[in-house]
Every structure is written in structure tokens, then in C-alpha cells.
Amino acid sequence: MNREYAAMLKLTGRPCLVVGGGTVAERKIAALLEAGADVTVISPSVTPAIRSWAETGGLSWLSFHYGTPEIIKNYELEGSEKDPVNKGGTVFPDLSPYVILFAATNNREVNDLLRREADKLGKFVNVADQPDTGNMTVPAVVHRGKLTLTVSTSGASPALAAEIRRELESAYGPEYVPYMDFLSELRETMRERIPDTKKRQELLRRVPAWNVPERIQAGDFESWRKEIMHMLQETSSPEEFTAAYVSIGSSFGKDSNPSGNDG
Numbered sequence: 287m288n289r290e291y292a293a294m295l296k297l298t299g300r301p302c303l304v305v306g307g308g309t310v311a312e313r314k315i316a317a318l319l320e321a322g323a324d325v326t327v328i329s330p331s332v333t334p335a336i337r338s339w340a341e342t343g344g345l346s347w348l349s350f351h352y353g354t355p356e357i358i359k360n361y362e363l364e365g366s367e368k369d370p371v372n373k374g375g376t377v378f379p380d381l382s383p384y385v386i387l388f389a390a391t392n393n394r395e396v397n398d399l400l401r402r403e404a405d406k407l408g409k410f411v412n413v414a415d416q417p418d419t420g421n422m423t424v425p426a427v428v429h430r431g432k433l434t435l436t437v438s439t440s441g442a443s444p445a446l447a448a449e450i451r452r453e454l455e456s457a458y459g460p461e462y463v464p465y466m467d468f469l470s471e472l473r474e475t476m477r478e479r480i481p482d483t484k485k486r487q488e489l490l491r492r493v494p495a496w497n498v499p500e501r502i503q504a505g506d507f508e509s510w511r512k513e514i515m516h517m518l519q520e521t522s523s524p525e526e527f528t529a530a531y532v533s534i535g536s537s538f539g540k541d542s543n544p545s546g547n548d549g
């Protein structure tokens with residue numbers, strides 16, 4: 287099986303190269319900047335958004351064509367009207383500093399050249415127009431604080447990936463931002479107070495039944511959070527902690543209405 291491997295990358299401060307400056311490049315760059323990557327863009331022309339990121343120091347823009355003069359000459363011979371090639375300024379830089387590369391021009395040969403150069407160096411490369419030739423594709427993403435939801439169709443239908451992303455955005459709304467912070471805080475507390483891993487796991491699996499997102503939407507979350515965290519902190523042994531914790535669940539079982547809609 288050659289299934290794609292899903293992973294999360296930390297790109298803070300890591301050099302990433304985007305070749306091309308159109309709408310596809312812009313979408314990839316926006317996500318790279320949100321990840322804190324050190325972005326270099328090579329493209330003779332860029333979208334207004336890319337230009338303004340360059341002007342405010344968010345990224346480095348090299349206003350050149352990537353590629354060798356031969357490739358650009360061939361491209362001219364193929365007669366693209368869409369992006370007439372500027373006779374001057376081509377660059378063919380060393381790619382070794384970059385962690386990942388994006389071939390996002392509208393010129394197949396240029397994208398293919400970057401992909402081949404990246405392959406020589408064993409780099410990860412995303413190819414916009416012939417994704418199967420590259421070794422990395424970008425999923426549709428929903429960020430909710432520490433929660434990240436991603437959708438990939440392995441290139442079968444980016445439009446479906448975007449559609450499912452929109453569905454996820456409404457199913458997992460902004461309430462998941464404080465919910466994730468709460469889960470993180472709770473888990474930290476549990477790691478301090480419940481040394482037994484199995485026991486801790488068993489307790490943590492009960493949290494979804496507390497319907498915290500509904501509580502956040504109903505607006506009574508903050509006082510509830512303070513109350514239960516206080517109650518848990520007051521306990522003096524793992525047993526007491528566990529008993530207090532289990533009581534949280536039973537205080538609003540199936541009979542109660544955590545959505546708060548009953549007024």
C-alpha cells in the first residue's frame with residue numbers, strides 16, 4: 287500500500303520556498319505565514335496580497351523568473367499569452383536551505399524543473415499543476431485553537447475537500463477554542479493528580495459526555511469551569527480526586543439539559 291502519511295509540521299522560522307505568485311501561491315503562502323514559516327517567493331509578478339506581505343516584511347519576494355534561460359525560451363516558443371515572459375531576470379538558486387518547496391507557477395516546465403531539483407535534494411515538494419509528480423499535497427484545514435481538522439481527497443476532488451471543510455467549520459464552531467484550552471488544562475491537572483495512566487485515560491474519556499461545547503455556547507461555561515477546577519483542586523488524594531471527577535459527569539446526566547435551552 288502507498289497510502290499518504292498524514293502529519294503536522296512545525297514550520298516556525300523554517301525557510302520555505304514558493305515559486306509562482308498567483309492565487310494558488312497566495313493560498314499556500316497565507317497558511318505558511320500563519321505557521322510562522324520564513325517564506326521566500328520567486329515570481330516576476332505577484333497578487334496584491336503577496337505584494338503587501340512583502341512590503342510589510344512578512345516574506346521575501348524575489349521578482350524573477352525561476353528557471354534556466356532554455357526553459358523560459360521553450361515556454362516562449364509554446365506561446366503563452368497569459369504570462370508573457372519578461373526577457374530579463376531569471377534565477378536558479380540553491381534549494382538546499384529550504385525545508386519544503388511549492389511549485390505554483392502556471393508554467394508546467396518551470397514547475398517540473400523545480401520538482402526535479404527538489405527531488406535531487408530529497409526535499410518535500412508540492413506541485414500545483416501535476417500533484418502526482420510531487421510528494422506533498424495540502425489538505426483543506428479548519429483551525430480552532432489547539433484543534434486542527436484537515437481534509438484530503440488525495441487529489442481526487444479539491445472542491446469536495448473544501449466543501450467538507452465548510453461542513454466541519456459549522457459543526458466545530460469557535461466554541462472549540464476555549465474547549466480545547468479547557469481540555470488541555472484538565473489533562474495537565476490530571477497528569478499531576480492521577481499518576482496511573484490507565485485510570486487517567488479512563489477518566490479523560492468521560493469528558494465528551496460533559497457536553498462542554500454546548501455549555502460554552504449557552505454562556506455558563508466560565509463559572510462552571512472555575513467551580514469544577516476548584517472542586518478538583520481541593521481534593522487531597524487520587525481517590526478523592528476521582529470521586530469528585532466522576533460526580534461532574536453525574537451532575538448532568540441524560541436528564542439534565544446542558545444546552546441550556548430550557549431557560
Ligand SMILES: C[C@@]1(CC(=O)O)c2cc3[nH]c(cc4nc(cc5[nH]c(cc(n2)[C@H]1CCC(=O)O)[C@@](C)(CC(=O)O)[C@@H]5CCC(=O)O)C(CC(=O)O)=C4CCC(=O)O)c(CCC(=O)O)c3CC(=O)O
Pocket residue numbers: 313314412413414415416417422423424425426427437438439440441442443444445446447448451
Ligand atoms: C492535489 C492538490 C495539490 C495541492 O495544491 O496541494 C490540488 C491540486 C489541484 N487543485 C485544483 C483545483 C482546485 N483547488 C481548489 C482548492 C484547494 N485545493 C487544495 C488542495 C489541493 N489541490 C491538493 C489536493 C487536496 C485534496 O485532494 O484534498 C486545497 C484543499 C488546499 C490548498 O490549496 O490550500 C484548496 C481548498 C482550500 C479550502 O477552501 O479549504 C479548488 C476550489 C476553489 O478554488 O474554490 C479548485 C477548483 C475546483 C476543483 O478542481 O476541484 C487543480 C486543477 C487546476 C486546473 O484545473 O487547472 C489541481 C491540479 C490537479 O488536480 O491536477
Ligand SMILES: NC(=O)C1=CN([C@@H]2O[C@H](COP(=O)(O)OP(=O)(O)OC[C@H]3O[C@@H](n4cnc5c(N)ncnc54)[C@H](O)[C@@H]3O)[C@@H](O)[C@H]2O)C=CC1
Pocket residue numbers: 305306307308309310311328329330331332333350351352353369390391392393396413414415444
Ligand atoms: N493546486 C491547486 O490548489 C490548484 C492548482 N491550479 C494550477 O496551479 C497553477 C497556478 O495557478 P494560479 O495561481 O491560478 O495561476 P496564475 O496565472 O494566477 O499565477 C501564475 C504565477 O506564476 C508566475 N510565474 C510564471 N512563470 C514563472 C517562473 N518562471 N518563475 C516564477 N514564477 C512564475 C506568474 O508570474 C504568476 O504569478 C495552474 O497551473 C493551475 O492549473 C489551479 C487551481 C488550484
